[in-house]
């Protein structure tokens with residue numbers, strides 16, 4: 001026995017709501033939101049979609065592949081939803097077949113097990129390939145990579161250049177077209193180092209040395225920020241990555257050596273305190289500052305990584 005009255009009642013009420021004033025208002029609101037969202041487009045406004053280096057480009061490819069694979073599922077499901085609701089709805093002269101004894105369909109089983117398996121396989125292959133590729137310099141080059149040690153503090157970023165023995169706060173100068181290995185740790189709560197146009201984020205964690213390769217194609221200033229909420233001053237944990245030609249980078253280091261003050265232990269102890277700071281530059285820093293920070297936070301189990309960092313320093 002069917003009970004058309006109850007269902008029809010619900011659908012009638014729903015239709016009345018959609019055509020009523022409130023429903024129309026809601027529809028207008030949603031269309032505005034949709035247009036606003038679509039209007040942002042994928043231009044330089046969305047930094048993840050305007051990569052400025054090989055790492056970000058590789059990751060953008062992964063994002064696009066996952067979007068396409070998601071669409072393979074989402075679009076047919078939306079079409080089916082519309083079709084099934086239309087075809088099988090409970091109206092008097094509906095001629096859709098009615099199969100109360102129906103139990104299984106080989107075709108459908110193959111389809112809804114097969115498609116996800118294929119999608120996950122494709123996604124898995126690409127993700128594994130790119131993830132391993134990103135543990136090395138992004139492009140084969142003859143230039144030696146630059147190492148920058150990054151410490152996230154409350155609420156600022158400290159950058160140390162072990163090869164140049166200079167340090168900066170809240171900005172990071174790098175040579176364009178040269179791979180840069182960032183070694184990341186934290187002397188504050190865990191945070192996340194992110195330069196959207198150069199590549200995806202990597203975590204900074206007390207007692208650990210995480211590694212992230214980035215590279216900029218061209219000179220330019222790239223927006224960077226902490227991407228992991230870490231308290232009151234978190235909103236100010238932004239920095240700039242300034243990529244300059246190699247010669248300009250060398251000149252900058254020379255200039256810093258001449259004009260900037262050294263980063264002493266006392267200055268560091270001040271920087272560790274929670275505060276919001278402007279950009280700063282230092283002509284030198286205690287050589288074991290970075291490894292000491294990792295050790296102090298219990299980084300004993302990272303011994304192997306610490307020796308690697310030390311070799312680079314000496």
Ligand SMILES: [Cu+2]
Nearest residue numbers: 203205206208
């Ligand atoms: Cu960790």
